[in-house]
Amino acid sequence: MPRGRAPTYDAQREAILAGAAKLFAERGYSDVSMIEVARACGVSKPLLYHYVRDKDDLLVLICEGHVSRLVELVRETIAEESEPQARLKLMIRRFVEAYAEARHEHRVLTQDVKFLTGAGKARVLAHEREVVAAFADTIALLRPEAGAEGLHKPLTMLLFGMINWMFTWLKPEGELTYEAMAPVVTELFFGGIGAVRSPVTAKKTRRKPTPKETLA
Amino acid sequence: MPRGRAPTYDAQREAILAGAAKLFAERGYSDVSMIEVARACGVSKPLLYHYVRDKDDLLVLICEGHVSRLVELVRETIAEESEPQARLKLMIRRFVEAYAEARHEHRVLTQDVKFLTGAGKARVLAHEREVVAAFADTIALLRPEAGAEGLHKPLTMLLFGMINWMFTWLKPEGELTYEAMAPVVTELFFGGIGAVRSPVTAKKTRRKPTPKETLA
DNA sequence: CCTACCGATCGGTAGG
DNA sequence: CCTACCGATCGGTAGG
Incomplete structure (x- = not known):
């Protein structure tokens, strides 16, 4: 019979993922070596490889x-609040909170996705799409006409832009906190969506380009 | 006597910078080798080193x-339009245009700044600060009370977040164009700033923490 | 302006 | 036989 994993295995692994996330967030996935991850976590390199298959695996994990927790968070919020305005406000607040609690992981997710490959990349992107869709659907309920104008997806991405970009300029040791910024983002976005008038697509139907146009 | 530079030197160098920017934008500074840059630009590695001192120099250039052109652009806009609302609208439109025309360079500026070092880094950051200050000053003219609330800098960064993030999700070959998005960003931001009510700082004056608090 | 190299360090794995 | 873990070193490749 196998002895099974040590009781400390899962905790140790979580500690390694957190330590690696901090290094990746600060210096980027490619510029951090496995021996640096190992040292930062107080383990030898072979022991690090006991917890993760390889460097790619570390990034995927x-x-x-992180993105799984975000998916859970939007599902819970949708289940518990059906009124669109209240739901979107709650989503924004919970997202900013979740990001603040997992700053390093979130930084890695936004800056190092390009290094993901294969099945791991597919899973992460699928989760991201679910999160974006949940926001976009809620915005569509708030502004039904935005859908016809092709606006609710772009509006969603502008909202994500405000939130995600915060983590490049807001320093955690600073006076300004993530909690203080959440209502600012909310007010700016809610105040703004009513004012957006420009349709983003001039045409609804897209012509097939003629061979001449394609070559030009 | 030195022969002096070939008449094609500057053009060749610009072509190398553009080729390198494309590779860096797509795969990140660290993951692109100098031989890859050379091949993409149709020169040998030693010849590449004839145009740039080293890899760091390539990134700084x-x-x-890019950031120098952005500084020029804000200076021109300030000089030619004094009315705050029209000025900010013009700034947003010109920025989105400038970014679209220099997509790769802008991507490098936002994702690879962390690899800059020394004097080059200092110069780039000084230029960035001038650009941010130009936007923040214009927003302060539009909403004077935001200054007292400590809001105009955060509002500026939310605006930059919307614009900068666009370049992570808007694909140039897609139906949705940067030009179509500029008015959407403008309307969302102008509609929203009037609605922001939350002061971001609870206190104006910051107490010195007592030794007890510092240790806790 | 090329081929040919260097010191160093990378991610990953061997034996024990 | 398993796990947990070490010192040492592998084949390749990076920037220059």
């Missing part, structure tokens, strides 16, 4: 763990 | 070239 960090990204997937 | 790309970032500084």
